[in-house]
Amino acid sequence: MARDILGRMTSLQKRSFTCWAVSSQDCGLGPSREHIVSNGLFPERSVHVSGFDWCKGETRSVGVNAIARQILCRKHNSALSEVDAEAIKAIAFFQRSEPPASAGPPGSNHIDGHKLERWLLKTAINVAYGGDLHLGVGMAGSKPGLPSPYLVDVALGKRPFEAKMGAYFLFPDGETRHNPHEIVLIPLIKEGCIGGFYFELRSQAVFLSLLPGHAPPKLGALARLDLQEELLNAQLVFRPPMIAGIANDRPISLIRFAW
Numbered sequence: 001m002a003r004d005i006l007g008r009m010t011s012l013q014k015r016s017f018t019c020w021a022v023s024s025q026d027c028g029l030g031p032s033r034e035h036i037v038s039n040g041l042f043p044e045r046s047v048h049v050s051g052f053d054w055c056k057g058e059t060r061s062v063g064v065n066a067i068a069r070q071i072l073c074r075k076h077n078s079a080l081s082e083v084d085a086e087a088i089k090a091i092a093f094f095q096r097s098e099p100p101a102s103a104g105p106p107g108s109n110h111i112d113g114h115k116l117e118r119w120l121l122k123t124a125i126n127v128a129y130g131g132d133l134h135l136g137v138g139m140a141g142s143k144p145g146l147p148s149p150y151l152v153d154v155a156l157g158k159r160p161f162e163a164k165m166g167a168y169f170l171f172p173d174g175e176t177r178h179n180p181h182e183i184v185l186i187p188l189i190k191e192g193c194i195g196g197f198y199f200e201l202r203s204q205a206v207f208l209s210l211l212p213g214h215a216p217p218k219l220g221a222l223a224r225l226d227l228q229e230e231l232l233n234a235q236l237v238f239r240p241p242m243i244a245g246i247a248n249d250r251p252i253s254l255i256r257f258a259w
Contacts, residue, residue, distance in 0.1 A: 029074035086115035113257035136210035163212035
């Protein structure tokens with residue numbers, strides 16, 4: 001199955017290698033093999049994806065190595081390694097069962113929110129690369145399957161997200177169920193554009209908004225998504241200063257963000 005999925009994804013790519021950060025005009029060192037979702041997040045070696053033509057109407061589980069592609073030059077791949085490292089640290093905190101002994105309860109963990117946000121964008125670009133959709137709404141210079149120069153600059157840390165775009169954490173009123181071994185990503189597609197991505201990062205739900213100009217409403221008002229009602233109706237909080245990680249009646253882990 002993994003080979004079949006890889007073939008379908010590859011068919012969406014351009015035949016010649018194009019780094020998705022080409023608009024930065026500083027590519028170098030030749031093509032690299034980039035994992036669509038950071039390889040270090042998956043000791044179990046699989047990722048779950050839904051919402052695209054090759055998995056329409058279902059969620060597919062695929063091997064991480066099966067969906068590595070030549071979509072970044074080595075220079076930009078290396079430059080983005082710091083956001084991979086921060087995402088791996090953050091998602092470990094989201095999943096962790098107990099606070100660190102040195103901090104005392106509740107545990108206090110610090111995350112660079114901007115790097116995590118850049119990782120969300122990088123992953124969204126990786127997934128959308130080579131397809132027939134625009135990433136983001138109303139982005140100058142956007143092309144189907146390639147990010148706009150603005151999004152490239154944000155991903156590379158050259159400029160910040162503006163116009164209320166970026167990471168919104170979901171705070172549902174009721175209890176929700178998450179597989180602690182899964183990373184889930186689902187695009188919100190409308191009229192040829194991807195307006196954002198819904199992520200489940202182990203136990204934490206996050207929406208990356210690429211809708212400029214306003215804070216997004218609840219996810220259920222944005223698109224028809226196969227999610228729990230509590231998530232569809234959850235409050236979306238833009239760049240929260242902290243969250244409390246609670247899983248399976250384990251001790252609370254307080255996670256702080258620097259934005």
